[in-house]
Amino acid sequence: MSAPIIRSLDDLRRQTAQWRRKGEVIGVVPTMGALHEGHLSLVRAARAACDRVIVTLFVNPRQFNSPEDYAKYPRTEEADAALLGPLGIDALFVPDGAEVYPSDHATVISVSGISEPLEGRFRPGHFDGVATIVTMLFNMTQADRAFFGEKDWQQLQLIRRLVADLKLPVEIVACPTMRADDGLALSSRNQRLSAQARGQATALPAILMQAAAAIETGDNPDRVLDETRERLAASGIGPVEYLELCDARTLHAPQPGSPRRLLVAAWLDGVRLIDNVAVSDAPPTR
Ligand code: AMP
Numbered sequence: 001m002s003a004p005i006i007r008s009l010d011d012l013r014r015q016t017a018q019w020r021r022k023g024e025v026i027g028v029v030p031t032m033g034a035l036h037e038g039h040l041s042l043v044r045a046a047r048a049a050c051d052r053v054i055v056t057l058f059v060n061p062r063q064f065n066s067p068e069d070y071a072k073y074p075r076t077e078e079a080d081a082a083l084l085g086p087l088g089i090d091a092l093f094v095p096d097g098a099e100v101y102p103s104d105h106a107t108v109i110s111v112s113g114i115s116e117p118l119e120g121r122f123r124p125g126h127f128d129g130v131a132t133i134v135t136m137l138f139n140m141t142q143a144d145r146a147f148f149g150e151k152d153w154q155q156l157q158l159i160r161r162l163v164a165d166l167k168l169p170v171e172i173v174a175c176p177t178m179r180a181d182d183g184l185a186l187s188s189r190n191q192r193l194s195a196q197a198r199g200q201a202t203a204l205p206a207i208l209m210q211a212a213a214a215i216e217t218g219d220n221p222d223r224v225l226d227e228t229r230e231r232l233a234a235s236g237i238g239p240v241e242y243l244e245l246c247d248a249r250t251l252h253a254p255q256p257g258s259p260r261r262l263l264v265a266a267w268l269d270g271v272r273l274i275d276n277v278a279v280s281d282a283p284p285t286r
Contacts, residue, residue, distance in 0.1 A: 002081035002084070006093050007096060019052050019090075020142065025051045026054065026141065028137065029043050029055045029056070030134060031055060033080050036188065042148070044087065046145070049173065054093050055089050055093070057077065064126075064129070077094065080092070109166075111162050115158055119154050127158055145171045148173070184201050184204065200235060201237075239266065245260055248260055260280075262278075
């Protein structure tokens with residue numbers, strides 16, 4: 001059986017009001033659909049931690065940088081509802097574009113600082129679109145907990161900032177990146193890779209993880225990053241938009257003693273791939 005679909009905010013509010021009256025904990029998993037195992041892992045985490053689970057499906061036009069990418073984004077609602085069926089969610093909320101963004105909609109949520117480097121540099125306005133829709137989804141679903149993937153690391157940190165700054169009554173739960181057997185992070189956009197490019201794409205996580213390991217063993221990060229750019233180019237991946245070692249929380253330059261993250265965005269076969277991995281502290285020098 002497919003998951004039960006709710007399309008209007010009125011219907012959703014009627015449902016969540018009932019749950020809240022009974023004191024049930026509501027979890028939300030925001031998605032843009034074209035669901036894969038990565039999304040399903042978030043849903044399973046929500047199922048395990050909440051009494052009620054709402055998955056939202058909305059391809060948010062405001063977070064796309066090009067109308068072309070928005071138009072080409074896969075839309076597979078029926079298959080998504082079927083995939084969610086066995087997971088026993090309580091609602092698949094598929095809001096109508098005109099209800100989310102009526103013609104007089106005028107409010108934009110902008111999180112400064114953390115939205116500026118990396119993705120922010122290459123996708124201007126993207127994070128305003130993300131912050132605005134996520135705030136609306138929190139308000140619409142009245143969720144107590146919201147589940148996000150580490151695959152979109154900068155987005156996850158930005159949402160944590162947003163929730164803290166606006167005192168939103170929702171707990172953010174981070175879930176690890178799900179990967180294909182060959183290491184490539186699952187992504188709805190991977191469907192657009194040709195078979196040959198899909199084969200080449202496996203080099204991205206492999207090279208990224210080797211770079212993280214080299215930095216962890218004490219190699220000079222700048223040198224490692226230069227070599228990594230060369231290795232990516234040699235494996236046919238590029239252009240590389242960014243490859244940076246950052247403070248894991250602020251996404252700015254790494255600070256001594258703070259957790260670090262290595263993040264990459266690169267093009268392959270007309271598809272933009274992103275990935276990130278943790279970089280632990282260098283072992284103490286002997
Ligand atoms: P999207 O539909 O791409 O907007 O993603 C919806 C949610 O699923 C976001 O919180 C993503 O970070 C998460 N997600 C996407 N791909 C993966 C993955 N491979 N592993 C874990 N979470 C993911």
